[in-house]
Amino acid sequence: MKNILFATTALVATAGIAAADVSISGFAEMGIVDTNAANQGFQFHQDIDVTIKLSGETDGGIAFGTAIDLDEAGTTGAGTDVADDDGVSVFISGGFGTLTMGDTDGAFDWAMIETAMGGSIADDQEHGGYTGNGGLDASEDGQVLRYDYSINGFGVAVSLEQDGNNSTAVTNDITGLGVTYAMDMGGTAITFGAGMQDGAANIDISGVSVKAAMANGITLVANTSDESTGAATSTKRTGLGIGYTMDALTVAANWGEVDATGTANDVDGYGLSVNYDLGGGAVAQFGYGKTDGAGTGAANDPTSMSIGLALSF
Numbered sequence: 001m002k003n004i005l006f007a008t009t010a011l012v013a014t015a016g017i018a019a020a021d022v023s024i025s026g027f028a029e030m031g032i033v034d035t036n037a038a039n040q041g042f043q044f045h046q047d048i049d050v051t052i053k054l055s056g057e058t059d060g061g062i063a064f065g066t067a068i069d070l071d072e073a074g075t076t077g078a079g080t081d082v083a084d085d086d087g088v089s090v091f092i093s094g095g096f097g098t099l100t101m102g103d104t105d106g107a108f109d110w111a112m113i114e115t116a117m118g119g120s121i122a123d124d125q126e127h128g129g130y131t132g133n134g135g136l137d138a139s140e141d142g143q144v145l146r147y148d149y150s151i152n153g154f155g156v157a158v159s160l161e162q163d164g165n166n167s168t169a170v171t172n173d174i175t176g177l178g179v180t181y182a183m184d185m186g187g188t189a190i191t192f193g194a195g196m197q198d199g200a201a202n203i204d205i206s207g208v209s210v211k212a213a214m215a216n217g218i219t220l221v222a223n224t225s226d227e228s229t230g231a232a233t234s235t236k237r238t239g240l241g242i243g244y245t246m247d248a249l250t251v252a253a254n255w256g257e258v259d260a261t262g263t264a265n266d267v268d269g270y271g272l273s274v275n276y277d278l279g280g281g282a283v284a285q286f287g288y289g290k291t292d293g294a295g296t297g298a299a300n301d302p303t304s305m306s307i308g309l310a311l312s313f
Contacts, residue, residue: 021065026050029121031285031308045121045308062094069103086142097149104144107159108135108195111178113209115221115241117252118273120287122306125271128291129256131225131237135205136174136197137161146176155180159197172200187215193223204228207237219243221254235260248277267293281312 029047034040048071055065069087089102112133116125126132137144140161148157159176178195189212196206207225214220221241228234236259243252250273257268269291276284289304 021055023053024050025053026313028311028313029308030311031121031306033122033124033306033308034304035122036303045306047121062092064090064092066090097147099145099147101145102143104146105159106135106137106144106161106174106197107146107148107157107176107178108197108205108207109133109137109178110146110148110157110159111155111180111193111195111209112207112225113191113193113211113221113223115223115239115254115256116271116273117219117221117241117243117254118250118275118285119283119310120273120285120306121308121310122287122304124287124289124304124306125252125254125273127256127269127271127289127304128267128293128302129239129258129269130254130271130289131223131239131256131258133195133207133209133223133225135176135195135207135225135227136199136203139199140174148178150180153182155182174199189213202228217245219245229260233261248279250275250277267291283310283312284308285310 027049029045031045032042033045034042050070052068052070053065054067055063057063067089071087087103089100089104091098091100093099109132112135114131114133116130118125138161140163142161144159144161146157146159148155150156155178157176157178159174159178161174161176163173174197176195176197178193180194181192183190191211191213193209193211194207196204198204205225205227207223209221209223211219211221219242221243222239224236224238226234226236237256238259239254239256241252241254243250252273253270255268255270257266259266269289271289272287274286278284286307287305291302293301
């Protein structure tokens with residue numbers, strides 16, 4: 001009886017897979033890291049992540065799908081109030097554009113360009129002065145609804161993140177708008193990005209960014225944003241990045257600054273990364289980051305360094 005039940009279940013599962021495209025991808029990291037912590041020095045580092053993607057298409061040509069990040073996936077949906085946005089997203093896409101819900105970027109992050117290029121197993125290039133352009137994402141329930149559409153080099157996105165589920169605090173939904181434009185100037189690919197998000201009273205963020213990818217392998221990126229965090233306070237972030245790729249080698253550096261009103265010192269820093277593509281999904285990576293914070297000493301001016309392998313499957 002148990003064997004028959006198992007076989008029936010297997011047939012049903014197989015039929016479901018055949019009706020849609022299913023792909024599994026992942027990555028693993030191994031190496032050593034040094035975060036400049038007292039009496040530690042280099043430590044072993046390993047990390048893994050697996051992503052499952054499912055996709056299909058209606059008879060009318062509308063694509064749909066979902067992605068599940070097993071490294072982050074947790075409780076989802078209404079009735080929860082989690083800081084993490086659960087590693088799950090669902091989308092539908094067609095001639096009208098793409099509608100995505102779940103663990104996805106708001107319109108601000110969707111449009112803005114980051115300054116870091118290459119990578120490192122411990123993300124050392126993302127120092128204390130670095131901005132990932134997250135904007136106000138995850139300030140509420142972490143579930144984002146975003147619509148985006150692109151045509152002839154132009155792109156536009158709008159997004160909404162609702163007030164936290166089951167939250168007793170009086171807060172506001174977060175709305176966002178982002179625009180992009182890509183063009184070619186004599187072999188140099190230029191991309192512009194600008195975005196804004198608005199949350200509770202006196203809390204909003206806006207920013208602009210630009211990227212120039214040259215035919216000689218050099219790429220330049222710059223971004224800046226200004227976040228209002230209260231009636232008389234704000235935080236301005238500025239970042240610059242440069243990268244060079246030749247064959248399997250990529251070398252990159254970035255600098256960034258966070259200037260918050262009402263603080264004694266700005267926070268800035270720089271990051272370096274060196275990548276060498278070994279082929280087959282394996283990349284040798286080195287990273288270094290240095291932060292200059294408010295005050296003196298290692299606690300306020302931390303450094304981090306790592307070397308290892310990033311493996312994509």
